[in-house]
Amino acid sequence: xxxxxxxxxxxxxxxxxxxxxxxxxxxxxxxxxxxxxxxxxxxxxxxxxxxxxxxxxxxxxxxxxxxxxxxxxxxxxxxxxxxxxxxxxxxxxxxxxxxxxxxxxxxxxxxxxxxxxxxxxxxxxxxxxxxxxxxxxxxxxxxxxxxxxxxxxxxxxxxxxxxxxxxxxxxxxxxxxxxxxxxxxxxxxxxxxxxxxxxxxxxxxxxxxxxxxxxxxxxxxxxxxxxxxxxxxxxxxxxxxxxxxxxxxxxxxx
Amino acid sequence: xxxxxxxxxxxxxxxxxxxxxxxxxxxxxxxxxxxxxxxxxxxxxxxxxxxxxxxxxxxxxxxxxxxxxxxxxxxxxxxxxxxxxxxxxxxxxxxxxxxxxxxxxxxxxxxxxxxxxxxxxxxxxxxxxxxxxxxxxxxxxxxxxxxxxxxxxxxxxxxxxxxxxxxxxxxxxxxxxxxxxxxxxxxxxxxxxxxxxxxxxxxxxxxxxxxxxxxxxxxxxxxxxxxxxxxxxxxxxxxxxxxxxxxxxxxxxxxxxxxxxxxxxxxxxxxxxxxxxxxxxxxxxxxxxxxxxxxxxxxxxxxxxxxxxxxxxxxxxxxxxxxxxxxxxxxxxxxxxxxxxxxxxxxxxxxxxxxxxxxxxxxxxxxxxxxxxxxxxxxxxxxxxxxxxxxxxxxxxxxxxxxxxxxxxxxxxxxxxxxxxxxxxxxxx
Numbered sequence: 001x002x003x004x005x006x007x008x009x010x011x012x013x014x015x016x017x018x019x020x021x022x023x024x025x026x027x028x029x030x031x032x033x034x035x036x037x038x039x040x041x042x043x044x045x046x047x048x049x050x051x052x053x054x055x056x057x058x059x060x061x062x063x064x065x066x067x068x069x070x071x072x073x074x075x076x077x078x079x080x081x082x083x084x085x086x087x088x089x090x091x092x093x094x095x096x097x098x099x100x101x102x103x104x105x106x107x108x109x110x111x112x113x114x115x116x117x118x119x120x121x122x123x124x125x126x127x128x129x130x131x132x133x134x135x136x137x138x139x140x141x142x143x144x145x146x147x148x149x150x151x152x153x154x155x156x157x158x159x160x161x162x163x164x165x166x167x168x169x170x171x172x173x174x175x176x177x178x179x180x181x182x183x184x185x186x187x188x189x190x191x192x193x194x195x196x197x198x199x200x201x202x203x204x205x206x207x208x209x210x211x212x213x214x215x216x217x218x219x220x221x222x223x224x225x226x227x228x229x230x231x232x233x234x235x236x237x238x239x240x241x242x243x244x245x246x247x248x249x250x251x252x253x254x
Numbered sequence: 255x256x257x258x259x260x261x262x263x264x265x266x267x268x269x270x271x272x273x274x275x276x277x278x279x280x281x282x283x284x285x286x287x288x289x290x291x292x293x294x295x296x297x298x299x300x301x302x303x304x305x306x307x308x309x310x311x312x313x314x315x316x317x318x319x320x321x322x323x324x325x326x327x328x329x330x331x332x333x334x335x336x337x338x339x340x341x342x343x344x345x346x347x348x349x350x351x352x353x354x355x356x357x358x359x360x361x362x363x364x365x366x367x368x369x370x371x372x373x374x375x376x377x378x379x380x381x382x383x384x385x386x387x388x389x390x391x392x393x394x395x396x397x398x399x400x401x402x403x404x405x406x407x408x409x410x411x412x413x414x415x416x417x418x419x420x421x422x423x424x425x426x427x428x429x430x431x432x433x434x435x436x437x438x439x440x441x442x443x444x445x446x447x448x449x450x451x452x453x454x455x456x457x458x459x460x461x462x463x464x465x466x467x468x469x470x471x472x473x474x475x476x477x478x479x480x481x482x483x484x485x486x487x488x489x490x491x492x493x494x495x496x497x498x499x500x501x502x503x504x505x506x507x508x509x510x511x512x513x514x515x516x517x518x519x520x521x522x523x524x525x526x527x528x529x530x531x532x533x534x535x536x537x538x539x540x541x542x543x544x545x546x547x548x549x550x551x552x553x554x555x556x557x558x559x560x561x562x563x564x565x566x567x568x569x570x571x572x573x574x575x576x577x578x579x580x581x582x583x584x585x586x587x588x589x590x591x592x593x594x595x596x597x598x599x600x601x602x603x604x605x606x607x608x609x610x611x612x613x614x615x616x617x618x619x620x621x622x623x624x625x626x627x628x629x630x631x632x633x634x635x636x637x638x639x640x641x642x643x644x645x646x647x648x649x650x651x652x653x654x655x656x657x658x659x660x661x662x663x664x665x666x667x668x669x670x671x672x673x674x675x676x677x678x679x680x681x682x683x
Binding site: 012013014015016017018019020021023024026027029030033038044045046047061063064066067092093094096097100104105106108109110111112115116118121137138196197199200201202205232235239 | 293294295296298299300302303304305308311312315316317318319321362366370376377378379380382389393394396397400408409410411412414415417422423502504507509659
């Protein structure tokens with residue numbers, strides 16, 4: 001193949017941490033740009049080439065009307081559109097505000113709310129069709145490389161559907177939930193992070209969103225048995241992916 | 255081209271989204287607006303009602319480039335509220351974590367965001383053909399900073415181990431020693447970076463802006479100290495709101511910060527080197543002297559050089575801290591919560607960062623007040639531009655646009671952070 005894959009990186013409402021992960025691939029970055037061309041990547045390049053592009057990575061949640069238009073344009077100019085990170089997948093942390101009236105949230109930060117045009121925060125598939133989801137806050141670098149390799153080879157990339165618990169057990173980490181009785185989101189959260197938080201003595205925060213067949217209701221009841229107040233359980237499920245069906249069921253279970 | 259518009263519609267090589275509109279009539283600036291259209295994410299709004307121990311993890315997500323600074327500042331503000339005094343070991347590890355992010359972020363800005371402008375390339379990727387040594391040095395230094403963050407925090411972006419009154423896990427001492435050897439090896443690369451930045455031709459452009467930074471008795475201030483300035487400000491964190499306020503401007507989602515009674519001010523590496531040069535590490539002082547630039551410097555184009563000097567300092571200081579961390583012992587990190595308000599200021603890579611929280615008796619956040627370095631700087635960026643733009647108006651449009659972008663990039667603006675940031679539009683009437 002003589003032509004490189006053309007890649008674009010778009011930013012919606014986000015912290016830029018997921019797109020920074022491209023630049024954090026220092027050991028393979030020069031190899032990577034030998035195989036793909038960052039045709040549109042404003043954080044790293046001043047010049048850009050017009051689409052169409054082979055892969056478009058969209059980072060961030062949609063939180064204003066103008067972003068919906070940009071997202072739709074991105075969908076039109078990309079063959080494969082990827083939700084990059086939990087904000088683009090599920091709305092992410094910005095979606096925490098969705099359970100409070102918008103004008104209340106706005107008035108906490110701005111004196112004159114008439115100048116602010118903000119809407120509820122959603123993942124990008126609320127507005128456009130998405131071809132792949134790279135989960136996590138931030139995305140995992142290995143999964144990012146795995147996805148690009150898969151696309152280059154024309155094969156399905158190996159992205160994990162199972163829960164963080166599976167990775168945690170495979171690595172033989174001490175179970176935060178059973179041993180310390182801490183409210184760990186590992187049983188219902190998608191793997192792919194290598195069970196990072198439990199490996200560092202911390203309960204899973206659910207940043208990668210729901211795993212396949214997550215039994216969130218059961219986990220919510222367990223949290224309740226651990227002595228968590230209902231409001232603490234709701235806060236756990238309404239964090240990175242509170243809008244998903246699975247985590248909604250967890251928040252409503254007790 | 256003395257009349258018309260300059261428009262930069264989407265500023266590249268900055269983190270976030272902003273634009274610059276300049277209206278010019280008969281060679282005079284009629285109107286200049288730095289428009290920040292990065293949409294607000296309302297962290298201060300949705301933190302209300304969340305639990306105190308979630309705060310460091312949530313505010314980390316304000317910025318993917320300086321997550322460590324937001325975490326540490328939030329932790330210290332909450333410790334201030336609860337009356338928790340962390341151990342010396344925790345303070346040392348926190349400073350090392352903060353410096354690891356300085357190394358990563360400063361390298362990213364110098365080589366990937368700023369240097370291509372000065373050397374005439376559109377990106378570091380385009381530089382690779384002619385300047386492979388510099389590109390390899392950049393990747394090496396950036397990976398080193400990142401690896402140190404990973405060792406202490408678990409991952410580069412949004413690390414997980416720092417909590418109130420301690421860390422959830424401690425790094426193995428032998429791995430600290432191994433990375434110390436890499437830091438020692440990288441000192442020459444950092445000094446070479448200072449040499450490179452000192453060799454760049456910068457415009458002769460200075461004005462009497464107020465420079466603001468933390469200053470501490472405990473060395474070059476990172477996580478502690480009083481907020482001082484070149485015009486006499488000298489306050490502890492809890493007095494911040496009596497002296498620094500923000501106003502909302504119609505053209506921007508970023509609030510404009512000002513010092514009561516004076517106006518805009520500058521935070522960041524240049525302000526820090528200007529105010530704290532006497533506290534730099536020995537090699538950093540040497541490199542500063544050898545650069546041939548005299549500090550204090552009020553030329554914002556010396557920001558990249560100041561950042562490089564700090565890169566030397568951050569590496570040398572990290573080596574020293576690891577020397578002090580002979581053995582790491584698990585400590586009791588227990589504490590009790592009490593209602594009240596806490597304040598903290600730290601030096602993020604881009605400058606002073608302020609956090610304050612009000613916590614109720616159930617440990618729930620009642621109010622959050624967060625002012626990022628870029629939010630501090632936006633007002634001063636406009637002031638820089640107002641003074642700088644007249645000298646580029648006669649240049650061809652593309653060149654004028656690039657120069658204006660460089661003025662903004664001096665600040666290494668982190669726009670996601672400040673929104674609550676660029677494209678250049680010059681309208682010539």
